[in-house]
Amino acid sequence: MPDAIRMTFNVDGDDFAAAGTASSEVKRALKQLGMPPELVKRAAICMYEGEINMVIHADGGVASVAIRPGSVEIELRDRGPGIPDLELAMQEGYSTASEQARNLGFGAGMGLPNMKRYADELKIDTKIGVGTTVTMVLRDRTR
Amino acid sequence: MTIRQLISRLSLDVLAEGASYDAPLRGCYIGDLLSRVISRSVQGGLWITIMNNLNVAAVAVLADIPCVLLAEGVEAPDELREKCAEEGVFLLGSGRSAYELAAAFAQSQS
Numbered sequence: 001m002p003d004a005i006r007m008t009f010n011v012d013g014d015d016f017a018a019a020g021t022a023s024s025e026v027k028r029a030l031k032q033l034g035m036p037p038e039l040v041k042r043a044a045i046c047m048y049e050g051e052i053n054m055v056i057h058a059d060g061g062v063a064s065v066a067i068r069p070g071s072v073e074i075e076l077r078d079r080g081p082g083i084p085d086l087e088l089a090m091q092e093g094y095s096t097a098s099e100q101a102r103n104l105g106f107g108a109g110m111g112l113p114n115m116k117r118y119a120d121e122l123k124i125d126t127k128i129g130v131g132t133t134v135t136m137v138l139r140d141r142t143r
Numbered sequence: 144m145t146i147r148q149l150i151s152r153l154s155l156d157v158l159a160e161g162a163s164y165d166a167p168l169r170g171c172y173i174g175d176l177l178s179r180v181i182s183r184s185v186q187g188g189l190w191i192t193i194m195n196n197l198n199v200a201a202v203a204v205l206a207d208i209p210c211v212l213l214a215e216g217v218e219a220p221d222e223l224r225e226k227c228a229e230e231g232v233f234l235l236g237s238g239r240s241a242y243e244l245a246a247a248f249a250q251s252q253s
Contacts, residue, residue: 016196016198017196017197017198017222018197019198019201020198020201020202020204020205021201023201023205024201024204024205024230027204027205041186041206041207044181044205044206045181045182045205045206048181048201048202048205049178049181052177052178104177104194104196104198105175105176105177105180105194105196105198105199106176106177106178106198107176108176108177108178108179109178110176110178110179110182111178114178114181114182117182118182
């Protein structure tokens with residue numbers, strides 16, 4: 001089995017306009033590698049939500065993606081404020097996004113719920129004042 | 144209905160040219176909250192919105208939306224037009240409301 005193809009992105013924290021750049025690049029790479037469209041779509045959504053969360057809540061972070069035959073692993077690591085109540089954060093419609101972020105169409109309170117829905121595995125390690133690491137694994141469901 | 148037919152039947156302004164005027168539109172979604180759009184929109188469909196910031200282009204690309212329609216006369220900043228053109232996404236405009244546009248889209252399909 002070939003080793004994983006890895007991609008790493010520094011996600012800029014104060015640049016709302018550029019948010020989504022890393023996700024677009026990952027989507028392009030997955031398409032070029034011939035991953036199934038169903039997996040590409042789910043990975044694009046998960047990656048986008050993670051990227052946006054880092055921009056609007058954590059002043060940026062690092063996104064690492066490992067692509068293997070039949071699976072994609074996404075790790076999003078930030079040094080943001082941490083998530084005080086994870087159960088609440090997982091609820092659809094709950095958001096702590098700023099007014100500025102909401103005016104741009106963010107803050108629907110669908111970020112973590114979307115990740116949960118579209119990833120096959122979701123792990124969130126968060127510590128107040130230290131940061132949050134979100135790990136998602138997506139598998140080819142057609143295999 | 145193709146994008147070309149949509150533009151002519153609904154008298155829309157072309158703010159940025161996408162990949163193909165002959166691409167068929169497979170449905171329609173109306174929304175301004177990006178997380179909802181990215182998960183609920185129709186792949187290969189039309190997206191009607193009043194959001195006009197650069198993230199609209201990113202969401203369209205990620206959700207496989209070939210055509211974005213700005214309703215209610217919302218202006219398209221140059222950076223959004225350029226990004227859409229670069230990514231091959233049509234950016235269209237109209238002074239009508241999202242409801243009127245979606246209704247007209249549905250009616251002219253039959």
